[in-house]
Amino acid sequence: EVQLVESGxxxxxxGGSLRLSCAASGFTFSRYWMSWVRQAPGKGxxxxxxxxxxxxxTYYLDSVKGRLTVSRDNAKNSLYLQMNSLRAEDTxxxxxxxxxxxxxxAFFDYWGQGTLVTVTS
Amino acid sequence: DIQMTQSPSSxxxxxGDRVIITCRxxxxxxxxxxxxxxxxxxxxxxxIYAASTLQSGVPxxxxxxxxxxxFTLTITSLQPEDxxxxxxxxxxxxPETFGGGTKVDIK
Numbered sequence: 772e773v774q775l776v777e778s779g780x781x782x783x784x785x786g787g788s789l790r791l792s793c794a795a796s797g798f799t800f801s802r803y804w805m806s807w808v809r810q811a812p813g814k815g816x817x818x819x820x821x822x823x824x825x826x827x828x829t830y831y832l833d834s835v836k837g838r839l840t841v842s843r844d845n846a847k848n849s850l851y852l853q854m855n856s857l858r859a860e861d862t863x864x865x866x867x868x869x870x871x872x873x874x875x876x877a878f879f880d881y882w883g884q885g886t887l888v889t890v891t892s
Numbered sequence: 893d894i895q896m897t898q899s900p901s902s903x904x905x906x907x908g909d910r911v912i913i914t915c916r917x918x919x920x921x922x923x924x925x926x927x928x929x930x931x932x933x934x935x936x937x938x939x940i941y942a943a944s945t946l947q948s949g950v951p952x953x954x955x956x957x958x959x960x961x962x963f964t965l966t967i968t969s970l971q972p973e974d975x976x977x978x979x980x981x982x983x984x985x986x987p988e989t990f991g992g993g994t995k996v997d998i999k
Contacts, residue, residue, distance in 0.1 A: 806988075815979055816928075816936060818988040830986045866935055876983045878926035880947065882935035 773797040773881045775867045780886030787857050787890070793850040793867030793883055801825070801845040804870035804877060807852050809863035810885075819865070820852065821875060830875060835861075857890045864888075894919045896982055898991035904999045911967040913994045915980035920960045924984035927956055927965045929976045930993075936979060940965065972998060 806821040820841040864885040870877035923943040928936035940956040
C-alpha cells in the first residue's frame with residue numbers, strides 16, 4: 772500500500788523558515804517524480820514544486836522561486852521542502868504527491884494527508 | 893500561464909440525477925487533463941486522467957470527455973457519497989494548474 776506521510780508544519784512568523792518532510796512507502800520511491808502541492812484555506816490546490824527521480828531537475832511555481840527548495844533522499848525514501856522567507860500567502864496545507872507519469876508535468880495518483888503551515892505575526 | 897476555469901462553482905442535485913461539470917483551458921492542452929474528488933479534511937483523490945481514463949477503483953458512474961480546451965466530468969447517477977468538491981488539473985506542462993473547483997451536494 773502506497774503511503775505518503777508529511778511532517779514539519781506549524782506556526783511561523785513572516786520571514787521565518789520551516790522544513791517539511793514526506794516519508795514514502797509502498798512503492799519504489801526512486802523511480803518517480805515527486806511534487807509538493809498546497810491548498811490555502813477554502814481554495815483549490817496549487818502545485819508548488821517538483822523534483823526528478825534522481826533529484827537532478829527541479830521546477831517551481833514562480834511565486835516561490837528563490838524561497839522554497841525541494842529535495843529528496845532516495846536512500847531514506849524521503850521528500851523535503853525547505854521554506855525560507857515565508858509570507859502570509861504561503862499559509863496552506865502542504866501535500867506531498869506522487870507523480871503518475873514519466874514526464875515532469877504529471878497528474879498525481881497518491882497524496883499524503885497534508886501538513887498545515889500557518890504564517891502569521 | 894494557462895488558466896483553468898470550472899463551471900458551475902457549485903450545484904445541488906437529487907440522488908440518481910446526472911451531473912455534468914465543465915472545465916475550460918485558456919489554451920489547448922491536448923488530453924492532459926485530470927479530475928479529482930476532494931471531501932472535507934481529506935486530500936484530493938484521482939478520478940480520471942488523460943481526460944477520459946478512469947483511475948483503478950473509481951466507480952463507473954464517473955466519466956470524462958473532451959480534448960483541447962473543453963472538458964467535462966459526468967456523474968451518471970449521483971450518489972450520497974459523491975458529495976464533495978471536484979477539481980480539474982492540467983498537466984501538459986508546468987505549472988500543473990488546478991481549476992477553481994465545483995462543490996456538489998444533494999438537494
